[in-house]
Amino acid sequence: MTKEEMYNDIRKWKKEKNAIILAHYYQDGDIQDIADYVGDSLALAQKASKTDADIIVFCGVHFMAETAKLLSPQKKVLLPVMEAGCVMADMMDEAAIKKYKEENPDTIILMYVNSTANCKQYADVCVTSSNALKIIDHYSKLGKKMLYGPDKNLGAYAMSKSDVKLDLWPGFCGIHNGMKVKDVEAAKAKYPNAEFIAHPECNLDVLAMANYIGSTKQLIEYVTESKATEFIVGTEMGVLHEMKKRNPNKNFYILSDRLKCYEMKLTRLEDLYNCLKDELNEIIIPSDVSQKAVKCVDKMLELSK
Numbered sequence: 446m447t448k449e450e451m452y453n454d455i456r457k458w459k460k461e462k463n464a465i466i467l468a469h470y471y472q473d474g475d476i477q478d479i480a481d482y483v484g485d486s487l488a489l490a491q492k493a494s495k496t497d498a499d500i501i502v503f504c505g506v507h508f509m510a511e512t513a514k515l516l517s518p519q520k521k522v523l524l525p526v527m528e529a530g531c532v533m534a535d536m537m538d539e540a541a542i543k544k545y546k547e548e549n550p551d552t553i554i555l556m557y558v559n560s561t562a563n564c565k566q567y568a569d570v571c572v573t574s575s576n577a578l579k580i581i582d583h584y585s586k587l588g589k590k591m592l593y594g595p596d597k598n599l600g601a602y603a604m605s606k607s608d609v610k611l612d613l614w615p616g617f618c619g620i621h622n623g624m625k626v627k628d629v630e631a632a633k634a635k636y637p638n639a640e641f642i643a644h645p646e647c648n649l650d651v652l653a654m655a656n657y658i659g660s661t662k663q664l665i666e667y668v669t670e671s672k673a674t675e676f677i678v679g680t681e682m683g684v685l686h687e688m689k690k691r692n693p694n695k696n697f698y699i700l701s702d703r704l705k706c707y708e709m710k711l712t713r714l715e716d717l718y719n720c721l722k723d724e725l726n727e728i729i730i731p732s733d734v735s736q737k738a739v740k741c742v743d744k745m746l747e748l749s750k
């Protein structure tokens with residue numbers, strides 16, 4: 446079956462089933478091109494909260510589809526590959542955060558959206574890479590102790606941008622954390638006229654070398670608006686698809702071939718096709734969990750307006 450034949454069936458089923466396809470920028474280009482909406486984790490959560498579709502097919506990783514389900518509990522949310530997880534989200538387990546909460550009842554728990562619904566139950570607010578600084582700043586005014594997790598790098602970045610003090614959960618994204626200063630130095634030597642842009646899940650020493658730091662959506666918008674014409678890209682390579690599409694005359698160099706999220710790339714067009722056709726892999730969250738976990742996501746959306 447050709448790609449166009451698959452696309453035609455997918456378009457037909459979308460209409461028949463009143464389904465919408467949401468995709469993260471780290472998905473393969475073939476998936477991004479057939480999606481109704483492509484975005485970063487905040488934009489996709491916002492979209493999921495507003496759609497009037499009956500079915501949401503979420504092309505991304507498990508925590509993202511779970512977030513969509515939390516925000517649209519009455520809708521059918523499908524994840525084309527159920528095993529597509531997030532290594533960072535798995536670095537926080539429910540028992541550990543529950544224990545932390547019991548031992549620190551007055552600490553504000555700010556939780557990165559890259560976390561399971563089970564863990565989100567214990568959070569006061571959720572954040573993504575595009576709104577973390579704003580939301581952390583908002584809570585810092587309460588003068589209470591704060592925990593941020595599971596991404597220690599984004600937490601360290603937030604601390605470096607203000608005088609806020611956070612307890613950091615020791616989690617990280619292996620892909621972003623794996624980027625080293627020497628990788629940036631080598632890329633800058635190879636492309637001396639290029640700007641270096643990076644996702645805040647990178648280490649602070651790498652971020653210190655960046656001309657611009659932002660979420661996937663913010664990075665795409667930055668390169669589109671910038672007068673510069675060459676960029677070294679310090680995030681997962683899937684973003685290059687949209688960057689090149691919007692900016693055919695600019696040049697993009699991925700910092701390293703290692704910047705590939707294997708979890709994101711588990712989803713192939715065939716998986717999306719079968720998932721929508723047979724309505725496979727529905728995300729189910731027990732209602733006692735979802736009622737507690739949705740609160741921190743709602744709070745984030747309220748503060749992100």
Ligand code: 13P
Nearest residue numbers: 485486487573574660661
């Ligand atoms: P965004 O918030 O930029 O979508 O990032 C999500 C993510 O998993 C980055 O690794």
Ligand code: SF4
Nearest residue numbers: 531532533618620706
């Ligand atoms: Fe998780 Fe890292 Fe993949 Fe993002 S790139 S989904 S943080 S493993």
